[in-house]
Structure formats: C-alpha cells, structure tokens
Amino acid sequence: xxxxxxxxxxxxxxxxxxxxxxxxxxxxxxxxxxxxxxxxxxxxxxxxxxxxxxxxxxxxxxxxxxxxxxxxxxxxxxxxxxxxxxxxxxxxxxxxxxxxxxxxxxxxxxxxxxxxxxxxxxxxxxxxxxxxxxxxxxxxxxxxxxxxxxxxxxxxxxxxxxxxxxxxxxxxxxxxxxxxxxxxxxxxxxxxxxxxxxxxxxxxxxxxxxxxxxxxxxxxxxxxxxxxxxxxxxxxxxxxxxxxxxxxxxxxxxxxxxxxxxxxxxxxxxxxxxxxxxxxxxxxxxxxxxxxxxxxxxxxxxxxxxxxxxxxxxxxxxxxxxxxxxxxxxxxxxxxxxxxxxxxxxxxxxxxxxxxxxxxxxxxxxxxxxxxxxxxxxxxxxxxxxxxxxxxxxxxxxxxxxxxxxxxxxxxxxxxxxxxxxxxxxxxxxxxxxxxxxxxxxxxxxxxxxxxxxxxxxxxxxxxxxxxxxxxxxxxxxxxxxxxxx
Ligand code: BG6
Numbered sequence: 001x002x003x004x005x006x007x008x009x010x011x012x013x014x015x016x017x018x019x020x021x022x023x024x025x026x027x028x029x030x031x032x033x034x035x036x037x038x039x040x041x042x043x044x045x046x047x048x049x050x051x052x053x054x055x056x057x058x059x060x061x062x063x064x065x066x067x068x069x070x071x072x073x074x075x076x077x078x079x080x081x082x083x084x085x086x087x088x089x090x091x092x093x094x095x096x097x098x099x100x101x102x103x104x105x106x107x108x109x110x111x112x113x114x115x116x117x118x119x120x121x122x123x124x125x126x127x128x129x130x131x132x133x134x135x136x137x138x139x140x141x142x143x144x145x146x147x148x149x150x151x152x153x154x155x156x157x158x159x160x161x162x163x164x165x166x167x168x169x170x171x172x173x174x175x176x177x178x179x180x181x182x183x184x185x186x187x188x189x190x191x192x193x194x195x196x197x198x199x200x201x202x203x204x205x206x207x208x209x210x211x212x213x214x215x216x217x218x219x220x221x222x223x224x225x226x227x228x229x230x231x232x233x234x235x236x237x238x239x240x241x242x243x244x245x246x247x248x249x250x251x252x253x254x255x256x257x258x259x260x261x262x263x264x265x266x267x268x269x270x271x272x273x274x275x276x277x278x279x280x281x282x283x284x285x286x287x288x289x290x291x292x293x294x295x296x297x298x299x300x301x302x303x304x305x306x307x308x309x310x311x312x313x314x315x316x317x318x319x320x321x322x323x324x325x326x327x328x329x330x331x332x333x334x335x336x337x338x339x340x341x342x343x344x345x346x347x348x349x350x351x352x353x354x355x356x357x358x359x360x361x362x363x364x365x366x367x368x369x370x371x372x373x374x375x376x377x378x379x380x381x382x383x384x385x386x387x388x389x390x391x392x393x394x395x396x397x398x399x400x401x402x403x404x405x406x407x408x409x410x411x412x413x414x415x416x417x418x419x420x421x422x423x424x425x426x427x428x429x430x431x432x433x434x435x436x437x438x439x440x441x442x443x444x445x446x447x448x449x450x451x452x453x454x455x456x457x458x459x460x461x462x463x464x465x466x467x468x469x470x471x472x473x474x475x476x477x478x479x480x481x482x483x484x485x486x
Pocket of ligand 1: 213232233343
C-alpha cells in the first residue's frame, strides 16, 4: 500500500550511508509500489552539483548496491525523476533559502529531514530548520546514531534537536530494530503461548547475544577510533536486543507502550563500574591475522597510528535486576574481524532436574532457542532426541530448524526500507525515545570510565579468531560456554 505523498530531505546526500543504504532502500520501496508519484527525494550536501549530476550519482549507487534483477531500467528512470538536489552549507546560511523555496508552503504533506551527517551537525542543522521556518505540522526529523558519545553529550544533542522538534517528530534510528528477525523476536515471544511461561529466571539459565563481524574498520577508522565497540555497538544495537528479550509484554505495539517496557529494562541493568568491571567485562583489539578474503591487517595498521586504546571487541556479563530475571546472566559479545559474520540471540533454558537415561545415553543437554539475525535468518530450537537406530537409548542434541529462506519465498526487506517508510507513516515503535538513549548511556558511561582508569589495556586478539581468550574465560568462569551452532 502506498504511503502518503512526502518530501524526504537527505542531509549528507553524497555520503556513504545515502549511497549504500538510503537511496537503495527508497528505490526498492518505489519498486514495490509504496512510494506515491508525488513523492520527492531532495538531496542536500556541500558539493556544488546540479540536479542532473546528483541524479547521475544516485544512478551509479543503484547500479553498485542493488542487484541486477531488481534494477529494472524503467523503474530506475522513474526513481531518478523523483530526485532533486540543493547544495547547502549545513552550518552556514548558503542554500537554505533555496531549500525553503523548493519545499514550499504545503502544510498537509509529510516532510522528513534525514540527518545522515556527523552528530556535531545535528544541532546547527536543526537550528536552521527552525530559523528558516521549515517545520510544518507533518514535519519529522530522523537522527542517525550515535546520539552523543556519553550521557552528557547525548543530552546536548537531544536538547538541540528538541528545541525545534517535538519528541513525537523525532525518529532516532537504530537500524537493528528494523531487521526482520529482530521484529520477529516480538512475534516469537508474544504471538506464541509456548515460550512466555518459560521466559524467566525459573526456566532460563542464561542469555547470550553475539554480534560478530568479519570486517575491520578500514574506511571509517577516524570515526571508529573515537568510538570503539562499546559505543558503536553495545550502547545501541546490543542493548536494544537485550531489551526486546528481557522486556515485559507491552500492552500493544504502540510506540510508547513498547518503549516504556524497554526503558524499564535499561533502568534495571546492574551497574558495572570500577569495582566489578574487571570481572564483568573484557575488551580487545585485533592484531594482524586472517579474514575471509585472506590476510587481514591489524587495527593499528588500518588506523595508521602507532598506538590506540580503542576496543574493537567487547564481551560482558550483564544482569537485569528485577523479579523476572534475577540471577540470570546476559552475556553480550561483539567485535570486528572475528571468525565469522553472525548475529544471534541464544536463550539457554535450564537443564532437566534429573536424568533417567544413565551414562550410556550421553549427556542430557539443555534446550537452546537460537534466533539468528544474520546471515541465514531463522529460528532454531535445540532439543534432545533419541538417536535413531537399534543401539539402545542414546541421546542427541538436534535443532528444530526454521530457516526464513526455506520457509518464505519473499525477499526479506532491508532494515532501512522498513524504517524509512515508518518515518513517513509517523510510526515510532521501532525508533528510540530520548529517555531510552539516555538510560543506555547511563549504564555505558561508568564502564567506559572504569576502562579509562584501568591499568589493563585492550587485550590483543588475532584477526579471524573469536576474540581474546579472556572472553571465553568470562563465561566459563560461570560454568557455561559460548553457544556454537556447529
Ligand atoms: C553500525 C556500526 O551501526 O552497525 C558498524 O556503526 C557496524 O560499525 C554495523 O558494522 C553493523 O550493521 P549490520 O547491519 O551490518 O549488522
């Protein structure tokens, strides 16, 4: 179903995000018939380009980032006619009158400002959006992460954006929330009667959340070195996943109903600070090693500096202090240049209280529910089954395996496709509210501080491995191990 007519103004229109994600996502939605004929996509950046030159660039990006069968020439042509361009100085005055003229006076048309720019420009851009009177009743602003670098800086950014837009108009993107399988977590939990009665400390032994990447930081080392894995991945994507696993059932899918529940989880996280950070966290940095494409350089080589304390890997043990989760550890790990690219959530249930099978049957392993976010999206429930055959009662750990690719023929839309259309529709359920972002920082900041004051630098690990051995020790100390889907 087509959304209402809209103008989408993309700040940072010649940047990487616009090229790789935003334009391909808008194109795919257009291809699917969701974008009405009157919609306009207005690129804005410092580069002095004509409309035709910018449309030419967009055509090039589509050729690079959208696969051949999807790229029907007639659709590409139609999409490119929707594109306009305004050269503009985001922190100055040049170009703003032209943008205002192009947008016109219409009050009844959705107008979205997408800030795909460095966060220090959020404030200046919003100020000018206000000053040039571009905020209409149906205006929205989309803010990319990171929202700040700490609780304090996040408040500054939120104040600057909030001075011009109402909270109901602010869409803080965490693209993990747009991933199909992440939304599926809500379906799995709340559309099935089977799991929820077991979804608590009485039956769940622990939870693991892994987001492993094989890529390094080449190309964005400048940004990354000021951020590190804790800010880049844990503060947002990992904590959002944790919230969706741990939250109480919201009363509906309405934005604030879901966000209220996530906020309670963030506020219930047991603080990790100087006294317990050594026990509860591990940080690492990759050295030269292997990647799927061959030899991989170390982080410092990619960065081009002799020294850096920035972590490219984090493992930590979190706890949610409430009735449902008391005593259940949530083990989180994420890193660059790890052994494989995999993101998954593992809910490990408690073992049976007593085995009637005896030693010859083999160990009775506990049930694991594995929600695979990427690649090979799907859900696996690991069960104990009798090994078929006449050899007596021998047990095997085998998955009930629901792979999305085998079960559904439709292509899973990319996160940005869903999220961009939600912006136009005005649906904030999959976007972060101000208090959520600030609560996440309130938990992250003391970890950062403890690391800064610690004598222990990030532990080295070889590119192409599963991170520092201390990350294995972190979970094995508790008598558990990282799930291996074999
Ligand atoms: C981004 C991080 O938010 O997420 C990147 O800044 C990371 O460092 C990326 O690579 C991972 O996203 P995805 O969708 O590829 O898992």
